[in-house]
Amino acid sequence: MYKMSFPKTILKVEEVNFSYNDYQKTLSNINFSVSRGELLGIIGPNGSGKTTLLKIISGILKPGKGNIFLLGKNLNKFSIKKISKYVSVVPQDTWIAFSFKAKEVVFMGRIPYISRIKGETVEDYQISQEAMVKTQSLPLSEKNIQKISGG
Template sequence: MSFHNHILTIKGVSFSYNGHREVLSDINFSLSKGELLGIIGPNGSGKTTLLKVISGILKPNKGNIFFQGQDLNNFSIEKIAKFISVVPQDTWVTFNFKVKEVVFMGRLPYISRLKGETLEDYRISREAMKKTQSLPLSENNIQEISGGERQRVFMAKALAQTPQLLLLDEFTSHLDLNFRYEMLNLLNEGLPLLLKIKHLSLMKKRIIIDSLLLLVEKLYLFYSRWQWINPP
C-alpha cells in the first residue's frame, strides 16, 4: 500500500455501537499534508463517530486507520494523542479549572511521571493561548466564561498537544463569523484538518476546503474540491 504524501489513510473502516446498527460502513479516503477535509451529513450519519474512531476514542469493528503509514489500531489512545488532537463540539467542563489549567492538559501526553512538567510545556501552552486569543482569560475559571470563549480555550488545548493532525467537531458553532475564518485559516497553516460542518455556507468566500466527505445512512461520497465546486 502506498502512503505517498498521505498523512492519514482510512481503509475499509466500519463501526457499530454494541454490535447493533452499523453507523460507518466501509469508509475509504486519504488526507494529505496541509489539506483541509470537510465532513458533512445529516444528524446521526456518523460524522462525530468517525472523528472518535480516527482519534482512538473508539476502535473500528473492521478496517484500518493509517497515520503516516502506521496502523493506529496498534496504538494506545495516549500515544495517538501525541499526534492527533480534537476540538470537541461540547466544551463544558465538570470541574471548575482555571483556563490555563485546561490548556495545559494538552501537554499531558508528553509529561513523564518521573520528570513532571517542564518549562517547555508551559511555554507551548502559553503560545497556544496567544494564538487563539485566550491568554487574557488564563486566570478565569472555565465554567464562568462564554461558550465562544470556551471554544477558543479548547482550540488552545488542542494546539498545546503540538499535533500533526487536528480534528474539529463543529468547533465554530459559538464563534462569530469573522473569528471563525480567522481561526480556521490560522489552524490550517500547514496543519492538516478534518472539519465536521453543518452546511456548506461556512466554506463560501474565505474558507478553502480541499476535499469533502458526505456521509448519508452508512453510505459515503468523497469529492475533491474541483468536483464539489464544479458538479457534472
C-alpha cells in the same frame, strides 16, 4: 520553538465500517486522507456517525472493518498514550466539573508528554502558550472555561 517532523499524509482512513449493533451500520466504507497543513471539516446530520468516526480516529473505538493510518502507521499499532500525542478531540458541548481557566484546559493537551518523575517543564508551558497564540485564543487564557462560548 518545538518542532515535529511529519510525513506528507498525516491521517488516512480506508474503507472504515462500524456498527453498534447487528441491525444498522453507523459508518460504511469511509475513505479520506489529511495531508500536512490541511484542514478537514466533518459535517452531517445528527446521528450520521461524525462523533463515532472521531472516536475511531482517536482510538476510543475500533473499526469493524477497514484501517486508520496515523503518520503512515496503522493506528492499531499505537498505544492510547501514543495516539493521544497526535490526536485529541474536544467536543463543543463538553461539561467540565471544575472551574479551570482556558490555559489550564489547553495545558491538559501536554499530559501525554509529561514525565511522571520530572513533571511539567517550562517547555510544556511554552508549547501550550504557542498553541493559544496559533489559535488566537490567548486573550481567553485567564477566563473560566465554563464561561467561554462554544460558538
